[in-house]
Amino acid sequence: MNTPTRDLDRPLAPPRAPERRTTAPVLVPAVLATALGLWGLTRHDSMWRDESVTYQAAHRPLGQLLALLGHIDAVHGLYYLLMHAVFALWDGGLVALRLPSVLATALAAAGVGALGTRLAGPRTGVLAGVLFALFPATQQYAQEGRSYALVSAGVVWATYLFLRGLGSTARGWWVGYGVVLAVVCWVHEFAVLVLFAHAVTLRLLGMPWRRWGVAAAGVLVAVAPLVVVSAGQADQQLGWLGRPSLAMWLAFLAVSALGLLLSRIPALADRTVTALALPLLTVPPGLLITGSLLKPWYVDRYVLYALAGLALLGGVALARLPAHLGKVGACLLAVALLPASLSVRTPESRKDDVVAVARTVTELSRPGDGVLFLPSRRREWLMSYPALYARLDDLALARSPAASHTLQGTELPPAAIRTHLLSTPRVLALTDPDGQPLDPFPQEAVKRRTLREHFRECERVRLWGAQVVVYVRKPDPGSAVRGGSCRGG
Structure with a gap:
C-alpha cells in the first residue's frame, strides 16, 4: 500500500x-x-x-x-x-x-x-x-x-x-x-x-x-x-x-x-x-x-x-x-x-499617457480656463498633478476626490454643469480618442451637447489614448456673455 x-x-x-x-x-x-x-x-x-x-x-x-x-x-x-x-x-x-x-x-x-x-x-x-x-x-x-x-x-x-x-x-x-x-x-x-x-x-x-x-x-x-x-x-x-x-x-x-x-x-x-x-x-x-x-x-x-x-x-x-x-x-x-x-x-x-496629457494641458492652458473631463473618470489624468489642476476651474466638479472619498470626485447635476459651461469663455476638454463609446449618463450628455451648441473648437491635440481640445464660447448677441478667444495667454 x-x-x-x-x-x-x-x-x-x-x-x-x-x-x-x-x-x-x-x-x-x-x-x-x-x-x-x-x-x-x-x-x-x-x-x-x-x-x-x-x-x-x-x-x-x-x-x-x-x-x-x-x-x-x-x-x-x-x-x-x-x-x-x-x-x-x-x-x-x-x-x-x-x-x-x-x-x-x-x-x-x-x-x-x-x-x-x-x-x-x-x-x-x-x-x-x-x-x-x-x-x-x-x-x-x-x-x-x-x-x-x-x-x-x-x-x-x-x-x-x-x-x-x-x-x-x-x-x-x-x-x-x-x-x-x-x-x-x-x-x-x-x-x-x-x-x-x-x-x-x-x-x-x-x-x-x-x-x-x-x-x-x-x-x-x-x-x-x-x-x-x-x-x-x-x-x-x-x-x-x-x-x-x-x-x-x-x-x-x-x-x-x-x-x-x-x-x-x-x-x-x-x-x-x-x-x-x-x-x-x-x-x-x-x-x-x-x-x-x-x-x-x-x-x-x-x-x-x-x-x-x-x-x-x-x-x-x-x-x-x-x-x-x-x-x-x-x-x-x-x-x-x-x-x-x-x-x-x-x-x-499602455492605454494612455497621463504625463503627456498633463504636459499638453500645461502648454495650452492659461489661468482661469475651465476644464471638462469627458467622461468624468478621466479626471484621473490630472489628479497626479495637483498644482496644474489647481490652475483650472473644474466646471463639473461637485466634491473633490478627497472630500467625497472617491477616486475621481463627484459631479454636479446636468443643469449646473450647463450653467457653469455657459459662463466660461474658454474650456479645455479632456476626452477619449475618437471612436470610443460615449457614456450615456445625463451629465456626460449635457457636456457634449453644450459644447456642440455654444462653443467652437480652436485646437485639438491627439495624444496616445487621449485628446485635449480647446473650445471657446461663441458670441451670443442676446446675452452679456462675450465670446472667448482662441489665443493663449
Whole structure:
C-alpha cells in the first residue's frame, strides 16, 4: 500500500544525488529579472491612468486613504498602504512607484527557479526562472505601479511552500503556505484562485488532502472580510469590464494549448511537474474567464501568476535537451522576444499617457480656463498633478476626490454643469480618442451637447489614448456673455 506513495513522493523530496548545493537557480533569474526591470524603468517618462490612481491614492493622508478604501478599491487596499509607506520613505516619482514591482518580479523569478529545482533539478530551475523573467507580460508588470507583480511573487512562493509540504511531515510548511497565501490574497483577492489549481495538483498526484484543506480553509477565512467589502464595490470597481472577447478566449486557449503540448511530449514529460505546473497555468485563468460569462471580471493581469506554470513546463523542456542546446534555446527565445521586450517599454504599450496629457494641458492652458473631463473618470489624468489642476476651474466638479472619498470626485447635476459651461469663455476638454463609446449618463450628455451648441473648437491635440481640445464660447448677441478667444495667454 505504501509503494505508490513513495513513488509519488520521490520527485518531491530533496535531491539525494551528490549534487553540490547551488544558488544559481534562485540568483540567476532574480538578477536577470532585476536587470530587465530596471532597463527603461521610466518608460520615456510616461505613466498610464491605473498607475496614476496608485500614485494619487498612495499620496493621500492615511485617514483619507482609509476612507477611500471604505468606498472603493478595497481590493487594492493593502497595496496602496504599502505604496503609501514607500512614498513616505522616499517620494521618488516614477522610480519609487515602480521599484517595488521590479523587486517583486525578481522575487517571483527566484521562486520559479526554486520550484524548478525542487521538481527537476538545478538546471531546470535556472531555465524555468530565466523563462519567467523573459516573458513579455512579466517584463510589462515588472515596470508598472500596480499590485500584479507582488501577487505573482506571493503566489509563486506559496506554491513552493505547498510543494515542500507535500514532501514533508512537518506542519511548518503548511503554516507558512497558509500565511503567505492569506497575505497575498489581501494584496489582490483573485490570488485565491490558485487554491483550485493546488487542489487539482493534489488530485492528480493522489496525495492526502487534510493538511492542505486546513491551510486552505484558513486562507478563505482570512480573506473573507475583503471579499465581503469588495463585493459591495464590485459594480464601481469592475463596471467598465465587458464579457471576454474572442481575442481573450483565443489567447487563453493558445497559452493553455502550449502548456498542454509541452506536458505531453513523451521525451519531455514529467508527471510531477505536469501535475503542478499545468493546473497553475490553466485553472486560475480558466475559472476567471469562464466565470466572466456570468459576471465580467476577466482581465489577464489579474492572474499574471499563472505564467509561472508555463515557465516550469518550458524549463523542463529546455533542460531535457543537451546542455548546449538548452542554453542556445534560451538565448534564441530572448532574441525572438526582443521586439516585445522593447515594445512594453514604450508609452504606447499602455492605454494612455497621463504625463503627456498633463504636459499638453500645461502648454495650452492659461489661468482661469475651465476644464471638462469627458467622461468624468478621466479626471484621473490630472489628479497626479495637483498644482496644474489647481490652475483650472473644474466646471463639473461637485466634491473633490478627497472630500467625497472617491477616486475621481463627484459631479454636479446636468443643469449646473450647463450653467457653469455657459459662463466660461474658454474650456479645455479632456476626452477619449475618437471612436470610443460615449457614456450615456445625463451629465456626460449635457457636456457634449453644450459644447456642440455654444462653443467652437480652436485646437485639438491627439495624444496616445487621449485628446485635449480647446473650445471657446461663441458670441451670443442676446446675452452679456462675450465670446472667448482662441489665443493663449
